[in-house]
Amino acid sequence: MTTTETQAGVLPAMAEVPAAELRVAVLGVGLMGADHVARLYSRTSGARVVAVSDAFEDKAASVAAEVPGCRVVADPLAAIADDEVDAVVVATPGQFHEQQVLACIEQGKPVLCEKPLTMDADSSLRLVRAEEEHAARTGRRLVQVGFMRRFDPEYAELKALIASGGIGEPLVVHCAHRNAGVHPHFTTEMMISDSVVHEVDVTRFLLDEEIAAVTVLRPRASRHAAAGRSDPLLVLLETTSGRVVDVECFVGTGVGYEVRTEVVGEDGSAMIGLDAGLVRTAGGSSGATRSTGIAPDFRQRFGRAYDIELQRWVDAARRGTVDGPGAWDGYAAQAVCAAGVEALRSGQRTEVRMEAR
Template identity: 50%
Template sequence: MPDHVHDDLRVAVVGAGIMGGDHVRRLTHRVSGARVVSVVEPDADRAARAVADAPGARARGSLPEALARDDVDAVVVASPGPFHEETLLVCLEAGLPTLCEKPLTPDSHGARRVMDAEQKGARPLIQVGFMRRYDAEYRELHALVTSGDAGALLALHCAHRNCSTPPGYVESMMITDSVVHEIDAVAWLAGEPVTAVEVKKPRRNGRAPQGLHEPQLVLLTTASGVLADVEINVNSGIGYQVTTDAVLESAVASIGRTAGITQWRDGRMVTAEHTTYTTRFQAAYDAEVQQWADATRRGVVDGPTTWDGYRAAAVCVAALEAQATGRRVEVEYIDRPAFYAATDGAA
């Protein structure tokens, strides 16, 4: 990162799909102190649409091209997960603070390579986009749990429902693209790592595409014995829903229910439901990116780190084995490097 940061943080956004395009608009219209100078996207049509939302930004075919031709202070990575490792290594080589959408990498081996590269520098540079830590209700629940006012956390009931799946969706993506959020959120809420995973497969939804067995129940056990059951249901047909019920020693707390107007008419009760994560978590994404931009200007990472990304990836590896075998699988971690001990990854 240059010694002198421009008055506005100059950001390159890598990827101009749904998430990347959303981040371009967010940085342009809702985040202060930052602006998009480069959109890195090989698809010319996507790149043109994204650049149209960011006056003054340039479309580039690769991140090295953007770094060579534009003045860039920081990077937002919103490309598909399999491309993250290569992009992050370029960012680290250039010494650029980076916000990387989940997953950090698809597996823990890639995450370790990124951690190894990051530790060659003076300080952490990467924040992982676990945006639920920035959602107002998740924060309120986290505060309740950590306060101890309602006693210890005992269990969590979680639901993660999508309306439908896009072409090319495969069973492993239920873990790596969806449940990875619950994996991070459960560890964050419990204040300790997930140590074991099981996956149960109830009766198959006939709406699911051929070859996809869902919904599934993913059971996460933490170090002290907190048990979280996650219903992952990706062809529900009802919209986009993410809910959590926390069972504590002297209370039950619930978050994520649909907010907004409810109507009773024509003999029915009607309320709207979200259909995409970009609206369900818009405020959380806005808060996340604003806080990241502010922290980047101060020269720190104060959100989920590469270590948090590695930890989630390690659980995903175990969960994929459990999904394939039906067995309970223990999660294996390396020891936390001292490099990441200065931050607890809190939002």
């Protein structure tokens, strides 16, 4: 089964679907969680936020006060089990994801979990198996992972172009992932697990195959890099069919948020992330002019993707399906990142260790 085929579960016709709006609990209302609450309230149809939960109850109270009918539930597990909650968004720190997503599976409630699915491949695999057991009993999958780039219009257009054969078979992919800056405690290993993880999922999404090996190179560090941080990094991903993806990860450019992806095929190439839509070159093409605007951070660059992601998640949850990257995609990303961290430490090409599906 391909990675594309694993993105949606199928629910038997007799499954229960909420008759009215999907009642959502949002766990964790920091930067991402608060954004999701606002998005569900103001820009998403068919859903309403009925509960929020956060370790900082004053923050939760402040967010809840902005949404009519929303209440604070101090215990996130109680929020998941609440009879007035139909579905859950998990935006808590990663160390809490396994317990909370597992509780959603046990309660039979759809869950959109911000990446990472869990903090390591083994615990992510446990969630895969738990959902598989649930699906075997009910015919329904519940878990979606928040890899929002799959919903970005430019990535969707690039995916469609590849699928159409418009640039021939993809051979090489070039990626750049640049931040103006990150918090002082952002380590070199986090550049793999928190940043390059998106390119890992993009690779699997665009090429529809798994990643077999990772190599990490440390170019000369920027003078602006925090002490002990190797910034930038160059990460090489090898797919099972022999394609190669290079990722430049530079988290302290001081400039802005830039994410670019170029796919080079046998019959042409295509690039996104130039603030000019998809730019395609082929025989006889005169090229395109690049705009000069650079988004200040990820919320501006991928704001539309988040809107689409949440709307499609709500629509799918009300139908009893999953319409996006699932638990297996979360596990695969963690397995590749584990190999990436090992490659970073050893300086050696590292094969990805993944269980058979």
